[in-house]
Amino acid sequence: MSETTGLEKAVGAYLDHLAVERGLAANTLASYRRDLRRYLDFLRDAGRAEPTDITEGDVTTFLRSLREGTETYPPLGTSSAARTVVAVRGLHRFLCREGMTVADPAGSVRPPTPPRRLPKAIPLDQVERLLEAASVGDGPRALRDRALLEFLYGCGARISEAVGLDRDDIDLEAGTVLLRGKGSKDRIVPVGSYARDAVEAYTVRGRPVLLEAGKGTPALFLNARGGRLSRQSAWSVLRAAAERAGLAATVSPHTLRHSFATHLLDGGADVRVVQELLGHASVSTTQVYTLVTVEQLREVYAAAHPRAQG
Numbered sequence: 001m002s003e004t005t006g007l008e009k010a011v012g013a014y015l016d017h018l019a020v021e022r023g024l025a026a027n028t029l030a031s032y033r034r035d036l037r038r039y040l041d042f043l044r045d046a047g048r049a050e051p052t053d054i055t056e057g058d059v060t061t062f063l064r065s066l067r068e069g070t071e072t073y074p075p076l077g078t079s080s081a082a083r084t085v086v087a088v089r090g091l092h093r094f095l096c097r098e099g100m101t102v103a104d105p106a107g108s109v110r111p112p113t114p115p116r117r118l119p120k121a122i123p124l125d126q127v128e129r130l131l132e133a134a135s136v137g138d139g140p141r142a143l144r145d146r147a148l149l150e151f152l153y154g155c156g157a158r159i160s161e162a163v164g165l166d167r168d169d170i171d172l173e174a175g176t177v178l179l180r181g182k183g184s185k186d187r188i189v190p191v192g193s194y195a196r197d198a199v200e201a202y203t204v205r206g207r208p209v210l211l212e213a214g215k216g217t218p219a220l221f222l223n224a225r226g227g228r229l230s231r232q233s234a235w236s237v238l239r240a241a242a243e244r245a246g247l248a249a250t251v252s253p254h255t256l257r258h259s260f261a262t263h264l265l266d267g268g269a270d271v272r273v274v275q276e277l278l279g280h281a282s283v284s285t286t287q288v289y290t291l292v293t294v295e296q297l298r299e300v301y302a303a304a305h306p307r308a309q310g
Contacts, residue, residue: 005044005049005050006049006050006051007040007043007048007049007050007051007053007054008040010051010091010095010100011036011039011040011091013094013098014036014090014091014094014095015029015032015033015036017094018032018090031083031087032087032090035083035084035087035088036087036088036091038073038084039062039084039087039088039091041072041073042058042062042065042070043058043062046058046061051095051100051101052100052101052102054092054101054105055105056105056106056108056109058105059088059092059105059106059109060109062088063081063085063109066080066081066084066085067081085106085109085110088106088109089106089107089109091106092104092105092106092107093106093107120250120252120254120255120258121255121258121259121261121262121263121289122247122250122251122255122259124259124263126245126247126250127153127256127259127263129245129246129247130149130241130242130245130247130251130256131146131149131150131153131241132245133241133242133244133245134146134148134149134150134237134241136244138205139206140202140205140206140207140209140210141206141210141224142206143198143201143202143205143206144202144206144207144210144221144222144229145237145240145241146198146201146202147195147198147199147201147202147203147206147221148162148221148229148234148237149237149238149241149256150194150195150198150199151177151191151195151198151199152238152256152257152260153195153256153259153260154191154192154194154195154196154260155177155179155189155190155191155192155195155260155277156189156256156257156260156261156264156277156278157177157179157189157257158181158254158257159231159234159235159238159253159254160231161179161180161181162221162234163219163221163228163229163230163231163233163234164180165177165179165219165220165221166218166219166220167203167207167218167219167220168218169220170191170199170220172191172196172199172200172203175190175191175192175193175196176188176189176190176191177189177191179279181279182279185279185281187276187277187279189277199220203220207220207222210222210223210224210226211226212226213225213226214226214227221234235253238251238253238255238256239251257278258289260277260278261274261277261278261286261289262289264277265289265290271283271286271287271289271290272286274286274289
């Protein structure tokens with residue numbers, strides 16, 4: 001058995017520090033251990049055995065190897081590479097703080113910026129298929145499910161905002177709802193006629209039946225026991241409807257919210273109006289959706305313009 005190097009002992013001390021003093025979760029700790037194992041293998045191949053042997057060039061070369069891959073390790077995506085560099089930088093800060101090294105070779109190395117992922121929206125015809133699949137029958141839960149999904153798409157609400165609603169938060173006569181967003185930021189959003197009709201049908205014919213099974217709650221959307229519908233249960237409603245509509249592979253908890261925003265922008269809505277409706281603190285967050293519409297325009301142009309392609 002080969003003797004443990006000073007570098008391996010240093011990494012072991014850092015992992016102990018993360019586990020004991022910082023109390024990292026088991027899964028996070030496992031990720032750090034895996035990332036630093038890759039770093040150790042790289043340094044061993046480079047002939048580095050002690051913490052003081054490592055240079056900034058080593059760290060930079062290691063970062064490049066994360067994206068390009070090696071004979072031993074496959075290339076990593078941007079987010080995985082960024083996580084690994086965070087682990088490496090944390091290790092070197094720890095070594096400096098504990099006096100095992102004088103300089104920090106990773107101090108000026110920054111993780112790669114993850115690319116902005118385009119939100120996944122589905123076309124209107126698929127939204128309509130999903131909403132139709134939500135209500136199987138005319139029972140109280142079917143009425144609730146249709147109202148829930150119509151509301152999510154009609155208002156662009158997060159699932160957590162929908163299940164957090166109380167009956168008095170929605171004014172069906174005025175066609176508005178009070179949503180409580182992230183950071184306790186409230187906003188008033190219009191409720192479209194389809195969502196309004198579905199919620200009204202549920203509150204008149206469905207909610208009173210579900211309410212009888214519980215002890216009384218102000219929640220708008222109720223479960224079968226008469227209590228507030230959970231976020232997990234709401235996601236199950238969406239998933240079940242997606243499966244019935246044949247859309248299971250393309251639907252996630254945020255799909256209707258993304259579709260709401262994308263369809264508004266496709267219809268000519270101003271991005272700042274959509275920002276307010278979504279409850280985004282910054283318009284730059286909302287502008288990600290404009291990338292979707294640009295991609296759609298590019299596809300249509302490429303397919304329809306006679307001189308778009310050679």
